[in-house]
Amino acid sequence: MVLGAGEFAVSYGDDQTEIWVTQMGSWANMNTAFIDRTHGIVAIVDPFDGKGWLKALADENLVPTHILLTHTHKDHTAGVKAIRNAHPDIEVWGHEESVSPSLLGRIFFRRTDFTHVWNHAPNEAVVWEAGSIHLTVIHSPGHSPGHVTFHGHGVYVAGDLLFTMRSGRVDLPGSDPAAQWRSLAMAKTVLESLPGDWRLIPGHRYDWIDGTTPDWVTIEQALKHNISLNAPDIDTFDALPFNRFDDELSA
Numbered sequence: 514m515v516l517g518a519g520e521f522a523v524s525y526g527d528d529q530t531e532i533w534v535t536q537m538g539s540w541a542n543m544n545t546a547f548i549d550r551t552h553g554i555v556a557i558v559d560p561f562d563g564k565g566w567l568k569a570l571a572d573e574n575l576v577p578t579h580i581l582l583t584h585t586h587k588d589h590t591a592g593v594k595a596i597r598n599a600h601p602d603i604e605v606w607g608h609e610e611s612v613s614p615s616l617l618g619r620i621f622f623r624r625t626d627f628t629h630v631w632n633h634a635p636n637e638a639v640v641w642e643a644g645s646i647h648l649t650v651i652h653s654p655g656h657s658p659g660h661v662t663f664h665g666h667g668v669y670v671a672g673d674l675l676f677t678m679r680s681g682r683v684d685l686p687g688s689d690p691a692a693q694w695r696s697l698a699m700a701k702t703v704l705e706s707l708p709g710d711w712r713l714i715p716g717h718r719y720d721w722i723d724g725t726t727p728d729w730v731t732i733e734q735a736l737k738h739n740i741s742l743n744a745p746d747i748d749t750f751d752a753l754p755f756n757r758f759d760d761e762l763s764a
């Protein structure tokens with residue numbers, strides 16, 4: 514399917530969980546929420562349009578309880594302020610390396626005050642739980658410091674580590690191409706361990722192999738066709754044209 518701006522696709526994971534997926538903004542940022550109505554848990558990943566999220570949740574008598582950030586580029590944190598203003602007690606989670614003081618004030622990063630941080634080493638995994646929501650959080654730096662991915666309940670939320678057909682650029686302040694290569698190797702191992710029919714939700718809805726722009730692909734499709742996941746070595750990966758761009762727009 515191809516979601517309109519701010520349109521929500523709702524599916525159901527295991528247990529009592531609902532998975533909401535939407536795309537928002539001029540760079541087609543993909544947003545995902547893990548919802549457990551029984552325990553009153555609403556965890557939103559990378560909210561772009563805070564007011565849009567608040568309205569959609571309110572329409573369902575839901576209250577956001579957690580914000581989980583893959584990284585702190587502006588287009589992945591744009592909605593945090595509005596949600597936090599409406600719900601000051603909300604928990605905001607991210608990796609501590611994504612708020613390194615040396616990066617604050619740089620144009621691509623938005624100052625984001627986390628209430629809770631992860632601090633695990635690159636390519637290590639920790640579990641995050643709330644109510645019946647159970648996610649594995651993998652520290653996957655390279656596109657940005659402190660980048661993490663989340664997976665559980667039938668979805669792998671890739672942030673800007675992976676898009677459907679390629680991977681995130683590594684030419685921004687704080688980017689590290691060698692770290693990205695290692696994070697991609699870890700991601701491949703993880704994806705190969707997950708059911709092939711789970712969805713890979715990319716950080717942005719960019720082109721797929723057939724020129725369409727699907728909101729997500731299956732893990733099986735990504736493993737088969739994603740160019741970065743199939744690069745044979747770091748030199749081949751590093752030479753891929755989408756690692757570096759002339760523009761400075763799509764962080």
Ligand SMILES: [Fe+2]
Nearest residue numbers: 584586673764
């Ligand atoms: Fe980014």
